[in-house]
Amino acid sequence: MSTDLEGLFSAFNATIGRSTMADAEFGETFRQMMAALVRFDYVVVFAYRGKERPIDLYSTFDRDEHIVFVTLYQAGPYLLDPFYHTARERREGVLRMRELAPDRFFSSEYYRTYYVQTGLAEEIGFFVNADEDITIVLSLMRRETTGVFPPAEFMTLKKVEPLVASMVRHYWSGLASRFDAQLAAGxxxxxxxxxxxxxxxxxxxxxxxxxxxxxxxxxxxxxxxxxxxxxxxxxxxxxxxxxxxxxxxxxxxxxxxxxxxxxxxxxxxx
Missing domain, CATH: 1.10.10.10 (Winged helix-like DNA-binding domain superfamily/Winged helix DNA-binding domain)
Incomplete structure (x- = not known):
């Protein structure tokens, strides 16, 4: 797809003069930036720290989709997710699910009983290491009906990754206190x-x-x-x-x- 410059500039404009942004505000800014560059169906952002339950920062799912992609995921399946294990390894960059998945992932029971419910053709994540051993993963997802990301769009995402990483570290800093609060409650x-x-x-x-x-x-x-x-x-x-x-x-x-x-x-x- 061609770059939507008007949409891209509009997204950047939302950050001018803003030292802080709420989760939903920055999540929407990220969504608008990506929509101006590539085609996708969903966005979801999780923060990971060690083996702790991930914190959901932003998503574009409807109520029923949220149950599968977020609520059910946080209840335990995240422990088997290739994105979770990659975040724990503190890897950075733009990475495809199929490149991170184990050799039998797509025939595993986890894939057949949980992941297949998502109906996804592909998932690509921006892996950004923040402070306090936290990794933030911003996922772009495409349904089976949409198909996988074309090579040209994947290359576009890799080119924009340094900018996304800088913005994420700025607007989603200080997440350690949220993990500490979650840990205390648990x-x-x-x-x-x-x-x-x-x-x-x-x-x-x-x-x-x-x-x-x-x-x-x-x-x-x-x-x-x-x-x-x-x-x-x-x-x-x-x-x-x-x-x-x-x-x-x-x-x-x-x-x-x-x-x-x-x-x-x-x-x-x-």
Missing amino acids: SKSKRRQGQNENIAPAEAVWRDLNLTSRETAIVELVLQGHSSESIGLRLNISTGTVKVHRRNVYRKLGISSQTQLLSLYLKNLA
């Missing part, structure tokens, strides 16, 4: 329920299911969409050893499929 809830507030949600699931640290590492990679070969390379063990651990986990948990593994994981996470 700790109070855990204390009321008699849980250990120092254990992350995913870690608590495997601890409660009595898995070893090695078994935990393997099943998390399985659920993320890694093949046994990929897991072996990441953990520096043989493919055969990975398969033995997987069989032991299934026997220990009394299950026989990845479908049951994901169901058990999400049930205990909730």
Whole structure:
């Protein structure tokens, strides 16, 4: 598509003289900037810090879409999301989901039971590292009916990335206090329920299911969409050893499929 200069200048004009902007204001400014450059269907912005529940900063979803893309995502599936793991690695730049996803992601149970509900053809994210170990990811999404981003539009996004990163660091600074508040609220809830507030949600699931640290590492990679070969390379063990651990986990948990593994994981996470 051709650049909409009028729309682009209008978006920039909204920032002139503004030292601060509310989430919705800056999110809308970002949306207008991107709409002047490329075609997309949705925008969603999440802030990530370590293993903590991501904070949603802005989105363009309707009520029903928000449940799938935001509410349900924050409830636990984010822990299996390639964007979440890339944010934890503190990578920066404009990155495609399909380039970040594990080798078996698109045939994984997570993809079939959750991600497919989004109906997306492609997702591209601006990964911006901010202060206090926080990474902000601004996602542009295209539905299956729209198709993937053409190479020329992807290159346009890469060219505009330095400007987007600078604006994000300026207008979405100081998010640490929000994570701290969320963490404090979660700790109070855990204390009321008699849980250990120092254990992350995913870690608590495997601890409660009595898995070893090695078994935990393997099943998390399985659920993320890694093949046994990929897991072996990441953990520096043989493919055969990975398969033995997987069989032991299934026997220990009394299950026989990845479908049951994901169901058990999400049930205990909730």
